[in-house]
Amino acid sequence: MNMQSNAPISTATKMMLALKAFVSVLCFTSFSIAAQTSVKNGEYLATAGDCISCHTAPGGKPFAGGLKMNTPFGYLLSPNITPDFETGIGSWSKEDFLRAMHDGVNKKGQDLYPAMPFTSYTKVSKEDVGAIYDYLRTVTPVSNAIQVNQLDFPFNIRSSMIVWRELFFTRGFFKPNPKQSDAWNRGAYLVEGLEHCSACHSPRNIMGAIKPSKEFTGAVIDGWYALNLTSNPLTGLGNWSAQDIASYLKTGSYPGKTSAFGPMEEVVHNSTQNLTDADLMAMATYLKSLPSNSSLRSDSQKVFANKAQGAALYIDNCSGCHQSSGRGIVGVIPPLDANPAVLAPNGSDIIKVMILGLKARNGYTPMPAFASRLTDDEMATIANYVRTSWGNSAAANVTAAQVKRMRANP
Incomplete structure (x- = not known):
């Protein structure tokens, strides 16, 4: 026979129970605040790492992967890093995630390809990597199976990364320089x-x-x-x-x-x-503070033989917006004189812009594409003209063959 006591609970006991309840609530609240802080910090850090750009395919769900990443050895598809258990990183522990970021090794123990910049991420602190993990656990899970490895043989064999890692990867967290601010x-x-x-x-x-x-x-x-x-x-x-x-x-x-x-x-x-x-x-x-490295040597400068033709083509196709002397219109049309994109060593940016045009951005007006209007030779001539005019000191090294290649693969 069970006996239950109906004796009243003492005041001391009541106070002890209340204190235990208060401590439990306080601990839970503190844990909750810490977790929310980690997630918020992780969101900021993931933004700094630009994770969404590489792990989101055009028209795809955020972080669900599938972006095609071209390499000289074939291409890769970025993986799904949403917390989906089957196709994402839902089954990954925080230690698994740290290993990928810091060591360049996935949950299966496979070496990652350096299209994933683990050679840089290895410098990120364990605390910051953990916060990014906490944030990614809160994004919407997406079921999206990705076959990452689309590289050509023999680079599609992950064991080929062993030599690469030995030669080019040094693991280690960032160490502040005490001599710097x-x-x-x-x-x-x-x-x-x-x-x-x-x-x-x-x-x-x-x-x-x-x-x-x-x-x-x-x-x-x-x-x-x-x-x-x-x-x-x-x-x-x-x-x-x-x-x-x-x-x-x-x-x-x-x-x-x-x-x-x-x-x-x-x-x-x-x-x-x-x-x-x-x-x-x-x-x-x-x-x-980065020391200068003269990638544009003075002896690389070449005389542009087609200056007159370049001037005529520039006047007909470009000067209406970019003005004479390539000065542009402040805040509306970017200048071409002293523009870093114009001075770049091989002129790729100028060609790309002429082929594809540019959408409106940052207050600047859109630029139409010239792919159907200009020949390969004409684009090369314009590029070389702007690279060598108005004090621009880049080499006149853009060729029609280069334009043709870029037109075929814009």
Whole structure:
């Protein structure tokens, strides 16, 4: 027979129970606030890393993967990083995610291809990687199975990455330089880590690895030229102030000089315009410290033999908007004189813009495509004319054959 006591609960016992309940609520609330803070911080960090640009296919769901990424060895499709359990990273632990970001190894223990910039992400702190993981766990799960590896033989065999990793990958978290300011170190952490600027702005060797001696000196990516970020006064940022750089990253525009287009326009839209002013200035501070690397040698300058023909073509097709002397219209039409895209080593950006045109952006008017109006030779002539006029000192090295190739693969 069960006996139950009807004796009243003492005041001391009541107080103890109430205290336990209060502590439980306090602990849960503290945990909840910490979790929300981590998610919010992770969203900001994922934005800084521009994760959405690479992991979202045109017309696809955010972070669901499927973006085609061309390489000299075939192509890859970006993976689904939504928390879908079957096709995304829903079954990944935080340790699995850290291993991918820091070590370049996926949940299956396979080496990742360097199209995923783990060579930069390895510098991101464990705490920041964890916050990104917490944020990605909150995005909408999408069932989207992706066959990532579409590379040609033998590069489609992941074991081929063993040699590459030994030669070109050094694992390690970012270490602040005690001789530099807090702003410089924060900028270095972002530029070298999450923003992975060198991945696009550095030329690569025949094995697809960044050339260490040429880091940040500019490179062609998907037919667009990613500009020289060193302090080179001709082709780099030597004549830009830190505030100019920060403003460009915020707005995609350097009034009177240039504006972002191609992949950089997407970077500004999805990433840098959403960063704090302090972080943008920190990045600018670091970029201004990069030593000059003269990728445009004085002996590369060539005399442009078709100056008269180039002038005639420019007047007929370009001067109505870009004005005489290539000065443009401030805030409406970008100038061509001293424009970094014009001065880039191989003229890819000028050709791309003439072939495809540009949509309206950052207050600038759209530019029509000239693919059906100009021949390959005419485009090459115009490109060389603007590269060598009004004080522009780039080489007249654009060829009709180059235009033809880019027209076939815009």
